[in-house]
Amino acid sequence: MKLLIIGGTGKTGRQLIKQGLEQGHELTVLVRKSGKVKVNHPKLRILQGDVLKPETMTAAFKDQNAVLSALGHKRFIIRTTILSRGTANIIEAMENSRVNRLVCITSLGINDSRFRLGLYYTLFTIPFILFFYFQDKAKQEKMIMNSDLEWTIVRPGQLFNGKKRRKYKLGPKEGHYIFTKFISRADVAHFMLQEVQDRKYLNKAVGITY
Structure with a gap:
């Protein structure tokens, strides 16, 4: 497939690039700074653009079969709208380019998965550290759900840099109210x-953990 990856410089995005190339896909990666992708491959194209500046990213969506978004940032404590604004621009660009399939990573603990990231995150991390970030993620999800795209929202548990096991739990009720469930970035990718390709969770939000 011809796949556009957004957020390819992040840790999950790097796994998407690595595994996507191993599977033989033709990848386009949209990045703000092209030098951050340290991979050379005949099926990999790096385009410089910013999801907050729609005019810089239009070309990336041309002739794509699907978009994989691992969009994120590190501005957690201050109020932010980067995810929701960026996703709004991604949706518009997809509609204009007639690209219908979107798979986007968010997190457990958002919207109808609230509290499913465990007590530590529910009572401390989300309200005191990630409040604005998760608030923006919630808006991001609702924008995707209200779009006319063929979407899947992927809600991982706590991410870590483990190996790809290919064995994980999936479902709309995945996660735990008390214990924090984990998942490797490699398995999320x-x-x-x-x-x-499988489209098993088309127009659904699905949790993923071990």
Whole structure:
């Protein structure tokens, strides 16, 4: 497939690039700074653009079969709208380019998965550290759900840099109210690439943990 990856310089995005190339896909990666992608491959194209500046990213969506978004940032404590504004621009660009399939990573603990990231996150991390970030993620999800795209929202548990096991739990009720469930970025990428083709969770938000 011809896949556009957004957020390819992040840790999950790097796994999407690595595994996408291993699977033989033709990848376009949209990045703000092209030098941050340290991979050279005949099926990899790097385009410089900013999701907050729609005019810089239009070309990236041309002739794509699907978009994989691992969009994120590190501005957690201050009020932010980067995810929701960026996603609004992604949706508009997809509609204008007639690209219908979107697989986007968010997180457990958002909207109807609230409290499912465990007590530590529910009572401390989200309200005191990630409040604005998760608030923006919630808006991001609702924008995707209200769009006319063929979307899948992927809600991982706590991410870590483990190996790809290819064995994980999936479902709308995944996660735990008391204990924090974990998942490797490699397995999240594995599922996203699988789902973009299988479409098992079309127009659904699905949790993923071990």
